[in-house]
Amino acid sequence: MTDLKSVQKDAYTLILEAIDSGIYRPGDRLVESELADRFGVSRTPIREALQRLETQSLLTRDGRSLIVASLDHNQLSELYVVRAELEGLAARLAARHATEEEIRVLRDMVDEDRALVDKPKALSRANRRFHKQIHLASHNRYLVQQLDLVHRSMALMATTSIAAEGRGQDTIAEHNAIVDAIANRDEKTAYQTLKDHISKAFVTRLKLDSGAIKRIEE
Structure with a gap:
């Protein structure tokens, strides 16, 4: 069941907070369907959030997959x-x-x-x-x-x-x-x-x- 706190936040914020708290760490692969299930939202806002995070260089491409970026x-x-x-x-x-x-x-x-x-x-x-x-x-x-x-x-x-x-x-x-x-x-x-x-x-x-x-x- 999706809790009230999750409902009140958009997909972008939820994913960003998960990265910030260490749930997803540099090198971890992010999958739309898994994120949608975790946060109780549809795949469309998840997809849009992932695109935004990639634009901000917080995510990077590994082949066709998106992974959490790391800093050299x-x-x-x-x-x-x-x-x-x-x-x-x-x-x-x-x-x-x-x-x-x-x-x-x-x-x-x-x-x-x-x-x-x-x-x-x-x-x-x-x-x-x-x-x-x-x-x-x-x-x-x-x-x-x-x-x-x-x-x-x-x-x-x-x-x-x-x-x-x-x-x-x-x-x-x-x-x-x-x-x-x-x-x-x-x-x-x-x-x-x-x-x-x-x-x-x-x-x-x-x-x-x-x-x-x-x-x-x-």
């Missing part, structure tokens, strides 16, 4: 460069425009996420929510749109840097410093602190991929 080293590096700049800009604008209520929400997120330091999957989801809140606090719709595109591509990564041993604790400390800068209306520090946060995450990911550091398993 150069693509990963390019993505992090763009992400760092856009995220830094979002933090700068949040320091300028965020309401006191939005800052309170960010602080509450950091406090609540302390309980997740040893749960990489849960902290990874919380991390996305935290960054999304900063995007919204920038009060710039065009920047939010561009960051949404970047974060869709981030879903093509097979692992999260937060899975590295010790990275959870560091992530919380870095998030706290970002919120402090935003709360202090220090645009320069907010920009640089968030850029540094993304840079550290990229270094950690490279070390994880090379086997240089240990990964936490839940």
